Amino acid sequence: MAISDESIIDVTPKPMHAAEAIFLPAIAKGLGTTFRHLFGNITKPGKNKDNIYVVQYPEEKRDDRPxxxxxxxxxxxxxxxxxxxxxxxxxxxxxxxxxxxxxxxxxxxxxxxxxxxxxxxxxxxxxxxxxxxxxxxxxxxxxxxxxxxxxxxxxxxxxxxxxxxxxxxxxxxxxxxxxxxxxxx
Ligand code: SF4
Ligand code: SF4
Structure with a gap:
């Protein structure tokens, strides 16, 4: 069976511009995520908005085990x-x-x-x-x-x-x- 042109997805990577080529945007984005979690966990322990459960062990213990x-x-x-x-x-x-x-x-x-x-x-x-x-x-x-x-x-x-x-x-x-x-x- 012939494959139509619309069914073909071109996965050739787009050429990176200068900043992307040295990974600066990706590094900045990664650090942003790290600091967001760091400050979120310090200021608001418990289940955070990414649904990750944080407790101050050993003073606190999880009570939601299955x-x-x-x-x-x-x-x-x-x-x-x-x-x-x-x-x-x-x-x-x-x-x-x-x-x-x-x-x-x-x-x-x-x-x-x-x-x-x-x-x-x-x-x-x-x-x-x-x-x-x-x-x-x-x-x-x-x-x-x-x-x-x-x-x-x-x-x-x-x-x-x-x-x-x-x-x-x-x-x-x-x-x-x-x-x-x-x-x-
Ligand atoms: S009865 Fe057999 S399987 Fe059960 S604890 Fe003892 S040795 Fe292990
Ligand atoms: S069977 Fe699994 S749970 Fe039991 S002693 Fe061995 S490793 Fe531990």
Whole structure:
């Protein structure tokens, strides 16, 4: 089929004049945008006219993180992990290694042991997650067959050493206790 002349768009760049050739207008325009944002954010924090949300962290924190509506509100924000407990206050994990296998960052390390309880074969003797290596993708909680591992709304991960940010089983169970109100099972 022949293409009509009206359908053809000429994309040959227009020749630049002298100022454009040394990028002066583009530099001035870019600096204008930078200073507009700078002064706007200093004088009027919050959502600015470009819909960019600015808060004075850590004094202010965002309270508009995503939640699932309907039934029970559950935060869908992916922060640090927790290991969930069952109704008898035991770790729910059955040491199946599904989460560690699914993890693309290879940051979950589990040592399994024979379970002291009759309702399961194994439980995690040791369960470590390197929170600095994690990319917070949520694959571990998707892979878990018994809802034992979850990402929580907590995101303030700070510490003085890398070792502190490898969360062990005790720490992960503590996070469960701290977040159960904010993110119920
Ligand atoms: S959130 Fe993703 S990267 Fe982090 S531990 Fe889970 S699977 Fe691994
Ligand atoms: S947290 Fe879940 S997926 Fe990971 S080992 Fe325990 S039971 Fe398996």
């Amino acid at each position: 939640v699932v509506e309907g039934g029970q509100e559950r935060s869908t924000f992916r922060g640090v992990h927790r290991l969930n407990k069952d109704e008898d206050d035991r770790v729910r994990c059955v040491a199946c290694f599904m989460c560690a296998t699914a993890c693309p960052a290879n940051c979950i390390h589990i040592t399994a042991e024979e379970s002291p309880w009759d309702d399961r074969e194994k439980y995690p003797k040791q369960f470590d997650i390197d929170e600095l290596r994690c990319i917070y993708c949520g694959m571990c909680e998707e892979a878990c067959p018994c809802d034992a591992i979850e990402l929580t709304p907590f995101y303030e991960v700070t510490g003085m050493s890398r070792q502190e940010l490898i969360f062990d089983k005790t720490k992960l169970l503590e996070v469960y206790d701290q977040t159960i109100e904010e993110k119920p099972m």
